[in-house]
Amino acid sequence: MKTTRIRSALFGLALLLTAASAAPAQTPKTKATPPAPKPIEDVRFPAFQQKTLPNGLRVVVIEHHEQPAVTLRLVLDAGKSFEPAGKAGLAGATAALLNQGTESRSAQQIAEAIDFIGGSLGASSSIESGFATAQVTSDQIDRGLELLADIILRPSFPEAEIERWRRQALSGLQISQEDPSYLASAALARRVYGDYPYGRPGEGTPESLRSLTRDDLVAYHKRYWVPNEAILAVVGDVKAADAFARVERHFGGWTKGSEAKLPPFEVPKRTKPEIIVIDKPDAVQTEIRIGQVAIPFRDPDYFKAQVYNAVLGANSSARLFNEIRNKRGLSYGAGSWFREATNPGWFQASTFSKTESTVEALKVALEVIRGLEQTPVPEPELTAAKRFITGSFPLEIETPNGIATR
Amino acid sequence: MKTTRIRSALFGLALLLTAASAAPAQTPKTKATPPAPKPIEDVRFPAFQQKTLPNGLRVVVIEHHEQPAVTLRLVLDAGKSFEPAGKAGLAGATAALLNQGTESRSAQQIAEAIDFIGGSLGASSSIESGFATAQVTSDQIDRGLELLADIILRPSFPEAEIERWRRQALSGLQISQEDPSYLASAALARRVYGDYPYGRPGEGTPESLRSLTRDDLVAYHKRYWVPNEAILAVVGDVKAADAFARVERHFGGWTKGSEAKLPPFEVPKRTKPEIIVIDKPDAVQTEIRIGQVAIPFRDPDYFKAQVYNAVLGANSSARLFNEIRNKRGLSYGAGSWFREATNPGWFQASTFSKTESTVEALKVALEVIRGLEQTPVPEPELTAAKRFITGSFPLEIETPNGIATR
Structure with missing residues (x-):
């Protein structure tokens, strides 16, 4: 060619x-x-009800009965800004591996369980946040919560899945690094923030991706995927009281950790463009x-x-x-x-x-x-x-x- | 690099x-x-009401009152399968140019009108179908229908906008042609269908894109963007009777054309893989x-x-x-x-x-x-x-x- x-x-x-x-x-x-x-x-945001569990998890329910469907979405402080130096890509790796194996289920068993109810289940990360989301029909809310809790609380990070993920991430990165639009945006963020984590490439670098170990993922998950500051939104065809009870059943046992702290920020000094x-x-x-x-x-x-x-x-x-x-x-x-x-x-x-x-x-x-x-x-x-x-x-x-x- | x-x-x-x-x-x-x-x-599709206008346009209304928003979506037979030989990309070009100028509005005026109500307005095409879509808040349904009708019935295809589109399309094609996934899928479709239009690249080829003229777009629009077999779906926070009346006001004057005919199809003969x-x-x-x-x-x-x-x-x-x-x-x-x-x-x-x-x-x-x-x-x-x-x-x-x- x-x-x-x-x-x-x-x-x-x-x-x-x-x-x-x-x-x-x-x-x-x-x-x-x-x-x-x-x-x-x-314009108004829809009415919601909320409740905080003893472990700190804030549960927000918005009833929305037009279709028999429910979206469950967890947000917490587990984005790239909390990665240790040299480990760019760790936040994304941790999130991506959550649905690739838990203490009691293989990746395949997780896929079968969610596909069997026609739902979706996954996790991702951004600058500061980690996200985990499930979408299910409303008759399957309990199954959805159980699966979501399983991948958030008890991921097993199998070595084989980590290697697959790494190979795919490296190949994706190679494609991105040929893309002028990606390169320009990444270079700008890096220049604007210097060493501050906001300027770090969320996808990592070839070197940082190769350096990630299972221990890194386990440690990052243990430290940052904690309920302290987490919010779980339950939106859809559900009654608030019922949703609170079900969430408590599946997430009540999530152990409190310590709060995430961003590194101190100072606007980089610059005297001219x-x-x-x-x-x-x-x-x-x-x-x-x-x-x-x-x-x-x-x-x-x-x-x-x-x-x-x-x-x-x-x-x-x-x-x-x-x-x-x-x-x-x-x-x-x-x-x-x-x-x-x-x-x-x-x-x-x-x-x-x-x-x-x-x-x-x-x-x-x-x-x-x-x-x-x-x-x-x-x-x-x-x-x-x-x-x-x-x-x-x-x-x-x-x-x-x-x-x-x- | x-x-x-x-x-x-x-x-x-x-x-x-x-x-x-x-x-x-x-x-x-x-x-x-x-x-x-x-x-x-x-599982059931939501209840709907429908009405056919004298020019053939079938209007389907689905009431959905959860949020104050309405989606308008027109589908008709104006996809790539109706392109003349050597003009691959014409269906997509025609659709892409619809919101880039009408008899009474420049591209900029169209953008200002839809942005002013916080909505969206655009058109696209697929294998057999052309699509035009507007999304607006429900208090703006009349404005949405008026703008949608304007771009569908009265596009002006300004030469300058065609040139901009062509430059962008050629550049997009150059990027696609470096993408193994795009190449593999395009090669398969071409091989499966031989010369039949289903196997034609919807994005065109560098040669076909360069050959497209304003006359091609005008002729394609005149021939295929007709109400005969078109369906307009109105979905959202709207009353059916009201929606029918408004659609009739904006689309009643759309002139009937002749129906689109697919070329006859014969499964390509193949004796082995x-x-x-x-x-x-x-x-x-x-x-x-x-x-x-x-x-x-x-x-x-x-x-x-x-x-x-x-x-x-x-x-x-x-x-x-x-x-x-x-x-x-x-x-x-x-x-x-x-x-x-x-x-x-x-x-x-x-x-x-x-x-x-x-x-x-x-x-x-x-x-x-x-x-x-x-x-x-x-x-x-x-x-x-x-x-x-x-x-x-x-x-x-x-x-x-x-x-x-x-």
């Missing part, structure tokens, strides 16, 4: 941008097609990333950041898309987001362009970002941004799984 | 397998962990595909095929996964599916393995498939397969979008 080799550059750019303000404008400009503004609805260029000779296009440390999840400016992002790059009517794609045709897409975390998360704007228009696309993206810092947002644009946020919310929570994920 | 170069082969295999029977066994064997069999529930090997020197693993022409969607054996597939490869307790991964550790995954269509669709089994275990993995896959032809399925395994199908169904239709997609 022959590849046409095009000389191309891959940019990852870490820029220090000052915190953006989304204050309403004094003199609103009229847009080309002003849709009639409507009142912003009062930095540009990183990664040369990828066979890349078809240049991937561009712009980012910086932003705000923590519980920041009072959290909602302002959402509105800022809706104006800047959350969708295809936002400024980045409009300027880079619609007005100048430099890319097929452009956007931005905030990644929130306990300590300050990061902001990222991204686009891609043909090699020869790379510098222009980058310039336009920076102009758009700076423009939003310097000039107040016209009122109609601000209203549209808020409407986008409130209108999207009901679409995101229309399923038990969607609600359990929030 | 340096890639370790591993010599590897990529297999695409078209095998003529006789139609499989999933008849219950006379002498059931007991499995290692027999879960207690339970009665198979009566064929093996195709694609050499991809830098591939990490070998991708393996096994397939043949199977049954049409309306075949009386449709449900038998589903059960056959649940036994063979639908999940991680099925035989392919169990034999290839669990027992022999030859792969991280293995599975199978039927792709149904109006004319006979195809069956595909797939797995992947390290270069050195390629032949063994292929042998085991063939043994598993032949074993299922030759020996009746034990009763507990058959029950588990049926339970998997009936248990999964409520989880698939728990959202308005999930229902509208069925």
Whole structure:
């Protein structure tokens, strides 16, 4: 198979941008097609009931009776930020292996048990969190809870399954490392955070994956898969009192551990913008990333950041898309987001362009970002941004799984 | 960026397998962990109301009031099977361009209008079908229908947007053509169907994409995006009578065309199994595909095929996964599916393995498939397969979008 080799550059750019303000404008400009503004609805999260077990596990039940189905979703502090140095990928490995064997079941027996009821069962991890999820029909809630508890409380981490997982993870990593988009995002996060775990590749590196042992997984599970700060959401066709009783039966014996502690965070010192260029000779296009440390999840400016992002790059009517794609045709897409975390998360704007228009696309993206810092947002644009946020919310929570994920 | 170069082969295999029977066994064997069999529930699709407009458009409404959201989904005969020869990718291009400009709105104005209500709007295509979908909050159903009708009835296919789409599609294709999994599946479909359109790459080829003109898109849209055989599903927080009235207002003026006709189909003659090997020197693993022409969607054996597939490869307790991964550790995954269509669709089994275990993995896959032809399925395994199908169904239709997609 022959590849046409095009000389191309891959940019990852870490820029220090000052915190953006989304204050309403004094003199609103009229847009080309002003849709009639409507009142912003009062969107509400569904009612829930909660109860905390003696071991610390917080159980949240949301009744949702439209379909005979239930989603069970556990969230706890077991993400990559708690990995020891040199063990990048351990959080993901631990989660991935949970359903690959328990004290009383082989991987195959777990698969048969969940497939027999037509359900799904699995675990994963993110920056700070570990997740375990089961989806079952509501008549099978007890079986679902039993299986979920089995993989969370009593995983056996069989050596053979670890080796299979490692081989697959290494092969996936090899594919990712050929992907300009993956490389650009990974390089940006690393540059923004330096050695802080938020900048660590969740998938690990070839070296770190090869270094993981069964003992590492067992120790990580024992230390971080504990009920202290965990939340179990039960969403669907279930009665709250019944759900609490069943959860207590299956998770009451989960032993308390010690709480997870994030390493202390200090915003990396940077006096001027930095540009990183990664040369990828066979890349078809240049991937561009712009980012910086932003705000923590519980920041009072959290909602302002959402509105800022809706104006800047959350969708295809936002400024980045409009300027880079619609007005100048430099890319097929452009956007931005905030990644929130306990300590300050990061902001990222991204686009891609043909090699020869790379510098222009980058310039336009920076102009758009700076423009939003310097000039107040016209009122109609601000209203549209808020409407986008409130209108999207009901679409995101229309399923038990969607609600359990929030 | 340096890639370790591993010599590897990529297999695409078209095998003529006789139609499989999933008849219950006379002498059931007991499995290692027999879960207690339970009665198979009566799973039902939600109640719906329907009405056909004078132009032929069939409107189906399913009320679903849990969340204040509505999904609108149109399906019609405008997939790749109707493309003229040499124009592979035209069906996808036509669908992709629908929301990129209409007689009265630019791409940007469409994006602003849908983002302003926090909704989504888009179109796509498959083997035989074209799809257009809008998701909105229920107070915005009229706006959603108006926008959906605008892109379906009055797209303008601006030249500049076509060029942007083409550049992006060519770049996506270049990435796909480096992906062993994509290559293996595409080669299999092509081999199974010969020149018949089902075997055509939906994404097109570099040559066919370059040949597409605005006139091609306009003609394809005019010919195939017609109401005659179209179905519009309205699912969500809406009253049926109200939904019918609104749909009629926005889609009543859609002009009838002529019905789409599939080219006549003849099962390609093949006297013995064929093996195709694609050499991809830098591939990490070998991708393996096994397939043949199977049954049409309306075949009386449709449900038998589903059960056959649940036994063979639908999940991680099925035989392919169990034999290839669990027992022999030859792969991280293995599975199978039927792709149904109006004319006979195809069956595909797939797995992947390290270069050195390629032949063994292929042998085991063939043994598993032949074993299922030759020996009746034990009763507990058959029950588990049926339970998997009936248990999964409520989880698939728990959202308005999930229902509208069925």
